[in-house]
């Protein structure tokens with residue numbers, strides 16, 4: 001287990017210990033001096049290991065690797081076509097980082113091994129302390145080097161926290177990714193909506209290609225609307241809306257928008273996580289069976 005994973009495990013255990021202390025008697029809290037409220041415990045995953053197959057697909061299948069190469073081979077081809085048509089001086093490609101360049105398999109494995117659901121506090125810790133634990137998405141580095149050779153600027157728009165900018169830069173450097181100017185590494189300061197940051201790049205460059213694993217890396221039209229999850233018809237509608245938006249942009253896929261596979265997490269999961277009710281999202285039963 002890595003140092004970062006040890007630290008996260010320690011926090012998970014401390015959280016469990018805190019729960020036990022509360023369960024042992026209210027007198028503990030009653031006698032404690034007033035202080036900041038105890039943080040909520042991390043949520044156990046329900047059902048357990050829900051994402052196991054998705055993560056194993058990413059971490060152990062040759063098929064996942066092939067999908068990544070396929071995406072980046074096509075991306076490189078598109079850049080070559082674009083630079084053959086026009087001078088590359090003001091051309092750019094916009095890339096997301098997590099699960100497009102940076103492989104966070106270690107974080108996902110920690111969640112699964114600890115039976116935990118995603119928690120922002122754990123992710124923040126991972127961002128801050130795991131720069132030496134991340135890996136490289138297959139094909140990403142080669143694509144970035146091709147862009148450099150073609151004279152196409154690479155801008156990164158990621159929802160990693162801007163507060164962990166130095167650690168993100170360290171992670172990229174460790175993966176052998178050429179350093180980007182700070183203005184071309186646009187991290188999240190207050191919102192996960194990337195529209196404004198995309199526009200900032202688009203004002204300075206002709207962006208010929210976007211690379212993402214979450215469709216919100218391309219357009220906010222793919223954002224899952226706010227849901228009342230107690231109303232199954234709303235969930236059905238939200239899922240359909242995202243599919244419809246995808247169909248509306250049918251010609252963009254593989255052209256200006258290159259998608260990396262991510263079955264482990266992302267916007268697509270927002271309408272789900274309803275335990276056994278998620279089974280209703282599967283294809284209807286075959287009549288007569």
Ligand SMILES: [Mg+2]
Nearest residue numbers: 096098099213
């Ligand atoms: Mg991503």
